[in-house]
C-alpha cells in the first residue's frame with residue numbers, strides 16, 4: 420500500500436523542549452507475590468519525569484517518493500528501497516501492540532494461568548507466542564512465505580505438549596481475534612480462522628538462524644516480558660537485516676505514550692494500582708510505534724491506532740531526534756531494571772567517573788532505546804554478566820532507530836554491534852553503550868577501561 424510521502428520530505432531536525440527532571444519513587448508491582456521473579460529488585464528502581472518533546476508536526480511514511488518528488492537525492496533512493504517492507508512491518512507491529520494490550524488487560528484476573536516459565540526460568544506469556552504467530556503470519560502472507568525468513572525468540576516446545584492444550588487454545592484464539600482485525604490496519608485478514616497447527620507453524624517458522632548473507636527479520640515478540648507482566652514498559656521489536664546489516668527497525672511501545680513522559684511512577688500508578696481513568700488528555704493511554712530506515716537520517720514516531728477504523732491510515736507520524744545534551748552532568752542514563760541483566764554497580768561507578776549526576780532511569784525492554792531516540796534520555800548502558808550472550812532480536816530495532824535519530828551505538832570497546840554472526844551478538848566487547856551524541860559516547864567508552872580494571876566483573 421502506498422504511504423504518504425510527507426515523512427521523507429519533512430523537516431529533519433524537530434525541536435525539543437528540555438524540561439527539568441524531578442524524582443519520584445517507583446511503586447511496587449502488585450503481582451509480586453504471585454511469582455518469584457516478579458519480586459526481584461523492585462526496591463532498586465529509581466525514576467523520574469522525562470523531558471517533553473515539542474511534537475507539533477505530523478507526518479506519515481512514504482513508499483512513493485519518486486512519483487511525487489523526482490528530484491529527491493540518493494539517500495532517499497536508498498531509503499525508498501525498503502518502503503514496502505517498512506510499511507508492512509509498522510502495520511504488523513501496530514497489530515501486535517493491540518494484541519499485547521488485550522492480553523495485558525486479562526492478566527489482572529488470570530495472572531496465574533497466563534504467565535509461564537521457560538527452561539531458563541524467564542517468563543513467557545500468551546502475548547509472546549501470540550505476537551510471534553501474528554507477525555510471522557502477516558510477514559509471510561504479505562511478502563510471500565518463500566521470501567520471508569525470521570529469527571525470533573519463542574519456540575513451540577511448551578505449547579505443543581499434550582497437557583498444554585488449553586494454553587494453545589487461548590493462544591490460537593488470541594491470534595485469530597487479532598488477525599480478524601487486520602483490515603483495520605490495512606492488511607489482509609485470513610479467509611478462515613487459523614487452526615492449532617497453522618498457529619504452531621507460524622511460530623515455528625521463525626527458525627532462521629540469521630547470518631552474514633541474505634535477508635531475514637529479527638523479531639522479539641515481547642521484549643521485557645517482565646515489564647509486560649508487571650504492566651510496566653515493554654516493546655514489540657521487529658528489524659530487517661540484510662547481508663548482516665540492520666536496514667529497518669520498528670519498535671512498538673504500548674505503554675510509552677506519545678505525549679506523556681512518565682516512564683514510571685505515575686504512569687504505572689494509574690495503570691496498576693487504581694485502574695482509574697488518567698486525569699489528562701486522551702493521548703495519555705496511547706503508546707507509540709517508532710521506526711527508521713537505514714541511511715535516511717530520520718526516525719519517526721506514530722501513535723498506536725488500536726485498530727480504530729476512524730483513524731486515517733497511515734496514522735500521523737512525527738520525526739524524532741536524539742537529545743542535544745552533551746554535558747554528562749545534565750545527562751540521564753538508562754539501564755535494565757534487573758540487576759541480573761546488567762551490573763548496576765559497574766554502571767554506577769562508570770557514571771560517577773564521567774560526571775553523570777542524575778539517578779539512573781531503570782526501564783524494562785527496548786523502550787530504553789526508544790527513550791534515547793526520542794530525546795528523553797541521553798545514555799543507555801548494559802553490562803550483562805560474563806558468559807551471557809546478547810541476542811540480536813534484543814537490540815537490532817533499537818540500534819537502527821537510535822542511529823537514524825542521530826545517536827551512536829557500539830559495544831563497550833567502541834565497535835559497532837555485529838548482526839551478521841547468527842542469533843547472538845558474537846564478539847561483543849563487555850557491554851552495550853548507546854548515546855545521544857558522539858561526544859558523550861566518547862567519554863563513556865574512554866571511561867569503561869579504567870572502571871573495568873578496577874571492578875570485579
Ligand SMILES: Nc1ncnc2c1ncn2[C@@H]1O[C@H](COP(=O)(O)OS(=O)(=O)O)[C@@H](OP(=O)(O)O)[C@H]1O
Pocket residue numbers: 541572639641642643644645646754755756757758759760761782783784785803804807810813
Ligand atoms: N542474564 C541476562 N543478562 C542479560 N540479559 C538477559 C539475561 N537474561 C535475559 N536477558 C535478556 O534481557 C531482555 C530484557 O532486557 P531488559 O533490558 O528489559 O532487562 S530488565 O528486565 O529491564 O532488567 C530479555 O528479553 P525478553 O526475554 O524479550 O524480555 C532477555 O533477552
Ligand SMILES: [Mg+2]
Pocket residue numbers: 639641642643812813
Ligand atoms: Mg527481549
Ligand SMILES: [Mg+2]
Pocket residue numbers: 547572639640641642643644
Ligand atoms: Mg521477548
Ligand SMILES: [Mg+2]
Pocket residue numbers: 541542572644
Ligand atoms: Mg524472553
